[in-house]
Amino acid sequence: MRILNRYTKTLLTCLLTSLPLIVTAQQDIVLNGKLTQGSLVRGQVAPGSSVSLNGEPVKLNAQGKFVIGFERDETLSHTLRVEKPDGTTKSRQITLSKRDYDIQRIDGLDQNMVTPPASVLKRIRRDSANVASARAGDSDNDAVFTRFIWPAKGPITGVYGSQRVLNGDPKRPHYGVDVGGPIGTKVIAPVSGTVTLADDLYYSGNTLIIDHGMRVFSTFLHMDTITVSVGDTVEKGQQIGTIGETGRATGPHLDWRINLGNKRLDPQLLVTGSPND
Numbered sequence: 427m428r429i430l431n432r433y434t435k436t437l438l439t440c441l442l443t444s445l446p447l448i449v450t451a452q453q454d455i456v457l458n459g460k461l462t463q464g465s466l467v468r469g470q471v472a473p474g475s476s477v478s479l480n481g482e483p484v485k486l487n488a489q490g491k492f493v494i495g496f497e498r499d500e501t502l503s504h505t506l507r508v509e510k511p512d513g514t515t516k517s518r519q520i521t522l523s524k525r526d527y528d529i530q531r532i533d534g535l536d537q538n539m540v541t542p543p544a545s546v547l548k549r550i551r552r553d554s555a556n557v558a559s560a561r562a563g564d565s566d567n568d569a570v571f572t573r574f575i576w577p578a579k580g581p582i583t584g585v586y587g588s589q590r591v592l593n594g595d596p597k598r599p600h601y602g603v604d605v606g607g608p609i610g611t612k613v614i615a616p617v618s619g620t621v622t623l624a625d626d627l628y629y630s631g632n633t634l635i636i637d638h639g640m641r642v643f644s645t646f647l648h649m650d651t652i653t654v655s656v657g658d659t660v661e662k663g664q665q666i667g668t669i670g671e672t673g674r675a676t677g678p679h680l681d682w683r684i685n686l687g688n689k690r691l692d693p694q695l696l697v698t699g700s701p702n703d
């Protein structure tokens with residue numbers, strides 16, 4: 427009973443603070459994060475173990491820490507398997523809760539689709555290649571294991587996973603969390619990292635990508651100004667620019683996204699409270 431209490435207490439502490447996960451003899455796998463669709467989950471096992479999720483290898487850092495992520499429409503049942511340095515194995519079943527996304531159905535619209543002029547198609551292709559290479563790194567930066575904070579103050583004006591269905595045609599879901607604010611509102615780094623892209627892109631305007639380590643990246647869209655450059659190290663809380671409405675934006679807002687490699691995850695699940703606090 428005492429062991430169980432200690433286990434529960436440590437686990438709760440980790441969940442509440444997002445601060446250093448410590449594996450004790452009683453715990454083979456510690457997980458920190460919400461077990462739901464769209465979630466980034468951080469974990470730790472004994473250093474030198476190997477971990478797989480549904481049979482796919484998961485990268486571990488020297489401390490035995492790792493990151494896994496579940497996409498918007500991910501299936502709910504997963505198996506995390508750990509092989510410890512002594513060769514023994516442990517499996518943990520993960521059951522995600524299913525999310526209800528905000529789906530807006532709008533019918534009776536004119537079918538005049540807005541397609542980009544041929545002249546910009548080349549630029550759009552170049553933009554996506556640059557974004558992909560800015561998110562290709564696999565650094566051991568430990569920042570991703572620390573607590574994230576909201577990157578701007580303001581009301582939430584758009585959420586992850588929301589989708590419009592126009593005349594029965596489902597559009598691409600929204601993968602960021604939007605914080606509305608007047609142009610010039612300060613934007614800060616939600617956690618520390620290294621800048622891998624700072625560029626003016628056709629759709630997303632002034633766009634900034636920060637590598638937080640272990641293939642986890644923040645992307646900020648539609649910024650008015652960007653005050654850091656590629657290669658810069660930024661500290662959590664440091665100003666990185668201001669809110670804008672550059673690119674194809676409807677009104678000034680900051681669109682913050684989180685990627686784990688190619689997986690698009692919900693930034694809002696990483697922060698507590700509201701960006702208005």
Ligand SMILES: [Zn+2]
Nearest residue numbers: 584602604681
């Ligand atoms: Zn947005």
